Amino acid sequence: MDKLFVNVREKGPICIGLDTSVDYIPESINKKYDRVEDRLFEFNRGIIESTKEIAAAFKVQIAYYEAEGIQGLLAYKRTLDYIRKEKIPLIADVKRGDISKTAQMYAKAHFSGDFEADMITVNMYMGSDTLEPYEKYLKSGKGLFVLLKTSNPGSGDIQNLKTDSGKYVYQKMIDLLEKKGQNLMGSSGYSAIGAVVGCTHVEDGIAIRKRMKNTFFLIPGYGAQGGTASDVSKYLIHGNGGVVNSSRGILLAHKNDKWKDLEFDEAAREAAVEMRTKIMEELKKREED
Amino acid sequence: MDKLFVNVREKGPICIGLDTSVDYIPESINKKYDRVEDRLFEFNRGIIESTKEIAAAFKVQIAYYEAEGIQGLLAYKRTLDYIRKEKIPLIADVKRGDISKTAQMYAKAHFSGDFEADMITVNMYMGSDTLEPYEKYLKSGKGLFVLLKTSNPGSGDIQNLKTDSGKYVYQKMIDLLEKKGQNLMGSSGYSAIGAVVGCTHVEDGIAIRKRMKNTFFLIPGYGAQGGTASDVSKYLIHGNGGVVNSSRGILLAHKNDKWKDLEFDEAAREAAVEMRTKIMEELKKREED
Numbered sequence: 227m228d229k230l231f232v233n234v235r236e237k238g239p240i241c242i243g244l245d246t247s248v249d250y251i252p253e254s255i256n257k258k259y260d261r262v263e264d265r266l267f268e269f270n271r272g273i274i275e276s277t278k279e280i281a282a283a284f285k286v287q288i289a290y291y292e293a294e295g296i297q298g299l300l301a302y303k304r305t306l307d308y309i310r311k312e313k314i315p316l317i318a319d320v321k322r323g324d325i326s327k328t329a330q331m332y333a334k335a336h337f338s339g340d341f342e343a344d345m346i347t348v349n350m351y352m353g354s355d356t357l358e359p360y361e362k363y364l365k366s367g368k369g370l371f372v373l374l375k376t377s378n379p380g381s382g383d384i385q386n387l388k389t390d391s392g393k394y395v396y397q398k399m400i401d402l403l404e405k406k407g408q409n410l411m412g413s414s415g416y417s418a419i420g421a422v423v424g425c426t427h428v429e430d431g432i433a434i435r436k437r438m439k440n441t442f443f444l445i446p447g448y449g450a451q452g453g454t455a456s457d458v459s460k461y462l463i464h465g466n467g468g469v470v471n472s473s474r475g476i477l478l479a480h481k482n483d484k485w486k487d488l489e490f491d492e493a494a495r496e497a498a499v500e501m502r503t504k505i506m507e508e509l510k511k512r513e514e515d
Numbered sequence: 516m517d518k519l520f521v522n523v524r525e526k527g528p529i530c531i532g533l534d535t536s537v538d539y540i541p542e543s544i545n546k547k548y549d550r551v552e553d554r555l556f557e558f559n560r561g562i563i564e565s566t567k568e569i570a571a572a573f574k575v576q577i578a579y580y581e582a583e584g585i586q587g588l589l590a591y592k593r594t595l596d597y598i599r600k601e602k603i604p605l606i607a608d609v610k611r612g613d614i615s616k617t618a619q620m621y622a623k624a625h626f627s628g629d630f631e632a633d634m635i636t637v638n639m640y641m642g643s644d645t646l647e648p649y650e651k652y653l654k655s656g657k658g659l660f661v662l663l664k665t666s667n668p669g670s671g672d673i674q675n676l677k678t679d680s681g682k683y684v685y686q687k688m689i690d691l692l693e694k695k696g697q698n699l700m701g702s703s704g705y706s707a708i709g710a711v712v713g714c715t716h717v718e719d720g721i722a723i724r725k726r727m728k729n730t731f732f733l734i735p736g737y738g739a740q741g742g743t744a745s746d747v748s749k750y751l752i753h754g755n756g757g758v759v760n761s762s763r764g765i766l767l768a769h770k771n772d773k774w775k776d777l778e779f780d781e782a783a784r785e786a787a788v789e790m791r792t793k794i795m796e797e798l799k800k801r802e803e804d
Contacts, residue, residue, distance in 0.1 A: 352667060
C-alpha cells in the first residue's frame with residue numbers, strides 16, 4: 227500500500243482497469259493474431275505501454291479472462307507478469323472470499339505463483355476470519371481491498387441494511403476492518419487492508435472517508451457508471467489515500483468520437499490524461515476552498 | 516436443480532467435494548506422474564470412479580486449482596469434463612460475485628466453455644442485481660447456490676447482524692432470494708436458485724429450512740468442521756431438498772486409521788458409504804418420530 231501511496235503522490239490517483247473483453251479489441255490487433263490469448267495480451271500490452279506514465283496502478287479484472295477459459299488465463303498471467311516487470315503496483319480484481327484452507331488456497335493463488343499480484347480485492351460476507359490466511363502475505367508487503375460499499379445500483383440491498391445499533395451493515399464492516407488494519411500499518415499511514423468504495427453513492431463515500439482515515443480506497447464507478455471527478459475528489463485526502471479506477475473509459479477510448487482517428491493505445495493515453503487532468507483540477511479546487 | 520433432486524431421491528444426499536490439495540495426493544499417484552496437472556486429475560479420477568455410485572453430485576472447489584496456476588486450472592478443466600461426461604450433477608464452488616458486465620463474464624466463464632459446470636456457488640454481498648446476468652442460463656437448466664449462512668466460526672460477523680426490522684442480515688437475503696426464485700421453479704418444486712447453508716449453526720439452519728421450502732440447499736460443514744448426521748438430517752425434507760458436502764473426510768480417508776490399509780480411492784468409497792449410511796439412519800429416525 228505504501229508503494230501505491232508514493233505512486234499517487236508522484237503521478238496522481240489514476241488506476242487503469244484492464245477489464246479486457248474480446249469484443250473491445252480492434253481489428254489492428256485481431257488481424258495480426260489468431261489466438262485469443264495473444265489478442266488479449268497484445269491489446270493489454272498496448273494499453274500498458276501507452277498509459278504507464280500516467281497510471282498509479284493497473285487493476286486487472288480476472289472475470290474477463292476466466293470467461294475465455296485456459297487461453298484467457300494464459301493472457302491474464304502474461305499481463306500480470308508484464309505489469310510486475312514494469313514495477314507498477316498491480317491490483318488483481320478477483321473478489322475472492324472463502325474460509326480456512328480454501329482461503330489459504332486463494333491467498334496462495336493470487337499472492338504467489340502464476341497469478342501473483344501486489345494487491346487483490348476480496349469479499350468478506352463470510353466473516354472476518356476469511357481474511358486471516360492473507361495476513362502472512364500482508365506482513366511482507368502485499369495488500370487487500372475489501373468490498374465495503376460498491377458502485378452498483380443494488381449495492382444497498384445488503385450493504386445498506388440498517389442494523390439494530392443504527393449503523394448500516396457496511397459501517398459494521400468498517401469496525402471489523404479497522405481492528406484488523408491496526409496491526410498492519412505502513413509508513414504511509416495507511417494499513418495493508420484497503421477498502422473498495424464506489425464513487426456512485428457519494429454520501430456513503432464521504433461518511434466512510436470520514437471514519438477511515440488510515441484506509442486506502444480503491445474507487446470504482448468513475449465514468450461509464452456515473453461517478454464524476456468532483457465526486458471522487460471527496461474521497462481523497464489532500465489528493466491521496468485512494469486510486470480511482472477507469473476501465474471502459476480507457477479501453478474503449480478509440481470508439482469515442484473525440485479520439486476515433488487515433489490508434490487504440492493512443493486514444494487510451496488521451497483518455498487517461500484527460501481523466502487525470504479533470505480529477506487534479508477538482509482536487510485543486512477543493513484545496514483552495 | 517431437478518436433476519439433483521432426482522439423484523438425491525435415488526442415491527441419497529451425498530455430495531463429494533473435490534477440494535484436492537496437492538499434499539493430499541498419495542505416493543501411488545505421485546510416482547506415476549510428474550506434472551501437477553496430471554497428479555491432481557488422476558487423483559480426482561480415482562475418487563470419481565470409486566464414489567460415483569454413491570454421489571448425488573460432485574462439488575469442485577476451484578481455489579485448490581487456482582493455487583496451482585495454469586497447471587491447476589488445466590486439471591480443473593479436465594476434472595469438470597470428466598464429471599460432465601459421467602452425467603453426474605456438477606457444482607463448481609467458485610463463490611464469484613460481481614456486477615453488470617463483469618458478472619456476465621463470470622456467468623460465461625462457469626456456465627460455458629472450458630470451465631462449464633451445471634451449478635455454481637455465488638456471493639451476493641454486492642446486491643441482488645449481481646444475479647441478473649445468470650438468469651438466462653438458469654432458464655436453460657443451470658443452477659446457482661447463493662451463500663446465505665456459511666459454516667465458518669466467523670459467519671455471524673455479517674450474516675447474523677440484526678437489522679432494525681428484527682431480522683438477521685441472512686434473513687433479509689432470504690427475502691431477496693425467494694422473490695428471485697419464484698420465476699425459476701422446476702418440476703421438483705425447487706427453484707434454480709439454491710442456497711448455501713452450513714450445518715455447523717444448526718438453529719439458523721432449522722429456521723432457514725422452515726422459511727425456504729422451495730430452495731435446494733448445498734450444506735457444507737459436515738465432518739471435519741463439526742457437523743453431524745443428526746444435524747444435517749434437520750436440513751432435509753423427507754430426505755431431499757439438499758446435498759451434504761464432504762471433502763476432506765472423503766479425500767483423506769486413506770489417512771484415517773480405519774482405512775489406512777486401503778488404496779486412496781477404496782478408502783474414499785468406504786468413507787462415502789459410511790457417511791451416507793449415517794445420514795440415512797438419522798433420516799429414518801426422524802421420519803419415524
